[in-house]
Amino acid sequence: MSEEVSAEILTTHILDLAAEGKRLDGRGPDEYRSVSIEPGFVATADGSALARIGDTAVLCGIKLEPGKPFPDTPNAGVLTTNAELVPLSSPVFEPGPPQPGAIEVSRVVDRAIRAAETIDLTRLCVTPSEKSWVCYVDMHALGHAGNLIDTALLSAVSALAHATVPAKRFEVAEADYPLEVRHFPIECTFVRLGDTIAVDPTFDEERAAQGRLTVATDETGQIVAMQKGLVGAFSPDDVKDVARRAFVHGDRLRGLARGGGSA
Amino acid sequence: MGSVGAKEVPVLLSPEGLRIDGRRLDELRPIRIQAGALRQADGSAFVEWGANKVMAAVYGPREVHPRHLQQNNKAVIQCRYNMAAFSVDERKRPGLDRRSQEISKVIAEAFESVVFAEEFPRTSIDVYIEVLQANAGTRCAGLVAASVALADAGIPMVDLLPAVAVGKVGGAIALDLKKEEDNFGEADLPMALVPQSGRLVLLQMEGHMSPEELAQSLDLGVRGCREIYEKMKQALRERYALTPAAGGAA
Numbered sequence: 001m002s003e004e005v006s007a008e009i010l011t012t013h014i015l016d017l018a019a020e021g022k023r024l025d026g027r028g029p030d031e032y033r034s035v036s037i038e039p040g041f042v043a044t045a046d047g048s049a050l051a052r053i054g055d056t057a058v059l060c061g062i063k064l065e066p067g068k069p070f071p072d073t074p075n076a077g078v079l080t081t082n083a084e085l086v087p088l089s090s091p092v093f094e095p096g097p098p099q100p101g102a103i104e105v106s107r108v109v110d111r112a113i114r115a116a117e118t119i120d121l122t123r124l125c126v127t128p129s130e131k132s133w134v135c136y137v138d139m140h141a142l143g144h145a146g147n148l149i150d151t152a153l154l155s156a157v158s159a160l161a162h163a164t165v166p167a168k169r170f171e172v173a174e175a176d177y178p179l180e181v182r183h184f185p186i187e188c189t190f191v192r193l194g195d196t197i198a199v200d201p202t203f204d205e206e207r208a209a210q211g212r213l214t215v216a217t218d219e220t221g222q223i224v225a226m227q228k229g230l231v232g233a234f235s236p237d238d239v240k241d242v243a244r245r246a247f248v249h250g251d252r253l254r255g256l257a258r259g260g261g262s263a
Numbered sequence: 264m265g266s267v268g269a270k271e272v273p274v275l276l277s278p279e280g281l282r283i284d285g286r287r288l289d290e291l292r293p294i295r296i297q298a299g300a301l302r303q304a305d306g307s308a309f310v311e312w313g314a315n316k317v318m319a320a321v322y323g324p325r326e327v328h329p330r331h332l333q334q335n336n337k338a339v340i341q342c343r344y345n346m347a348a349f350s351v352d353e354r355k356r357p358g359l360d361r362r363s364q365e366i367s368k369v370i371a372e373a374f375e376s377v378v379f380a381e382e383f384p385r386t387s388i389d390v391y392i393e394v395l396q397a398n399a400g401t402r403c404a405g406l407v408a409a410s411v412a413l414a415d416a417g418i419p420m421v422d423l424l425p426a427v428a429v430g431k432v433g434g435a436i437a438l439d440l441k442k443e444e445d446n447f448g449e450a451d452l453p454m455a456l457v458p459q460s461g462r463l464v465l466l467q468m469e470g471h472m473s474p475e476e477l478a479q480s481l482d483l484g485v486r487g488c489r490e491i492y493e494k495m496k497q498a499l500r501e502r503y504a505l506t507p508a509a510g511g512a513a
Contacts, residue, residue, distance in 0.1 A: 098361075100368040107365045115469045211376075213466070223477055226452070226468035229368075231375040233462035236481040243474055 011208040018193035023205070025054075029198040030245060035253060036262035037154055039162040047163020047179065049260070051155035053200060055145035057089075060137060060155035062163040064179070066170050067134035069125060077124020077132040081110035083139040083152055090144035090203075106139065108187070108227045109153045112216035113137070115224040116185035119160060123180065126172055133165065133172075135179075146202035149214050149227075153187045157257045184257050185224055186250035187216040190242050192232050197242060199249060206230070213239065215246035219254055272447045276433030283444060288437045291427070291487060296407065296498035298415045306416025308498070310408040313441055314398035319408035321416040324386035338383035342371035344405055346394040366402045373406065373455050373465040374413065377421040388418060399445035400428045403453050406465065411495050415502065424464065425491035426455035429480040431470060436479045438487045452480050456488035 014024060021029060033054030042048040045061035069076055083106035085093045093099075098106075113119075124133040137160070139152045161181045167173035191201040191209035201209060211232020216225035223243055228234065234242070256263055275283055282288070292313030300309035304320035327333040332341070344367045348357045359367070374390065390413065392405035403426035410424040430440040431450040440448055450470025454463050463481075472480065 100364055103361050103364045104368055107361060111469050115471065211464075222471045222473060223468065224471060226466060227369075228463065228466035229372060231372050233376055233457060233460065233464045234466065235460075235462045236478075236485060239463065239466065239481060240474070240478050243477055247474075 049158035057143040060159040074129040076121040188246040217250040298502035308411035316396035323388040324383035327387040337380035376464040425488040427487040428453040
């Protein structure tokens with residue numbers, strides 16, 4: 001049992017600051033921490049990227065292998081997403097089978113990638129019903145200082161954008177070719193701290209939060225996924241406002257996911 | 264949104280604006296709620312919603328298992344959303360898959376947002392949801408059943424939690440999708456409302472929606488939830504009426 005006891009005094013302090021529009025690390029309610037993406041971090045993967053938001057870091061590695069399409073989607077390749085919240089990244093993570101928190105991260109990231117049609121799965125099909133590529137998106141948390149979801153999707157989209165289909169190695173084609181990424185979904189996560197809704201929560205802010213809301217947008221102006229988490233509530237007007245803010249941040253972060261770099 | 268490699272897309276919206284089962288865009292499927300459907304549970308409910316059949320039971324407040332989850336200042340709310348192997352067309356492997364675990368988590372968090380858990384420190388309130396027959400919208404049907412079951416168990420709460428999914432079919436925003444609409448629709452947005460505060464404690468979304476469509480969906484969903492709220496209260500009145508004849512008048 002390593003459920004960290006967050007001091008109630010810290011929670012009160014975070015909420016008091018939020019009431020004045022301030023945050024513990026000096027940011028305003030609508031500011032991200034520094035964001036950076038380093039594509040190609042792991043040479044053994046077919047695509048990879050290390051994304052950082054503040055002290056939160058997620059490394060994503062892509063592996064592509066020949067496999068079989070699912071019977072209900074005979075003309076499409078297979079996409080599998082998994083997040084490992086490994087114990088080295090935070091005292092609150094334990095070894096063992098994935099906990100609900102890790103499952104939520106991978107499913108919310110998976111939903112954004114899938115709904116945004118980030119990669120055209122039909123192009124991963126080699127022979128209908130017989131042979132297709134299986135694209136594994138494996139994410140490893142290497143530091144949890146809050147907002148794992150946004151960091152994880154940044155790492156995944158960047159890794160996909162820099163991935164190569166190892167067609168030659170598996171003797172599927174004459175030469176390897178780049179995996180085509182068609183859309184760039186970005187997730188932006190917000191937490192309610194009293195009457196304030198703050199973007200990009202830190203670990204302590206997540207502990208103090210009265211509800212969390214993630215909105216995924218794409219570059220065409222569409223909302224592609226949402227997830228409300230933690231204990232707490234949002235009014236429909238809150239949701240609309242959060243969606244509007246998610247587009248502003250999303251458009252800014254999308255450039256990083258495409259090319260890498262920092263902001 | 265399982266549209267990848269899908270075969271034929273059925274006509275989801277008629278020229279008259281009617282849906283595959285003849286409903287209007289803002290119309291719910293028929294819902295029947297029975298409070299107190301199980302004898303052994305502290306609270307229970309059975310919900311038939313369109314072609315969904317969902318049973319929910321509540322046990323507690325009782326001792327916490329596993330023990331380390333115990334909280335000294337409040338009850339923990341543990342939720343298990345499970346689908347029976349035979350509840351879907353192709354047999355589902357029994358047990359909790361990742362989808363079920365995620366749904367269990369967001370439902371537990373939704374209830375934690377309305378239950379007065381501080382009144383029962385060092386206990387667990389266990390919410391079990393079994394989907395027996397599935398036809399899209401099972402998490403909402405499960406939430407509605409569990410909410411009525413919690414009330415049936417006498418657990419103090421801010422309010423009941425009506426829930427419904429809004430989606431996008433044939434380009435139009437529609438309330439309460441059924442299976443064909445969900446499979447071939449363009450978006451799905453389940454939500455649960457606290458009627459008293461007008462706030463949402465469960466909200467998920469997948470698909471494609473513009474900000475305007477999102478606003479429209481939220482409005483439609485809130486109206487749908489309020490309609491379901493009346494049916495939930497009615498079910499509890501029927502269960503606790505002094506005489507069967509006093510039915511809805513209590």
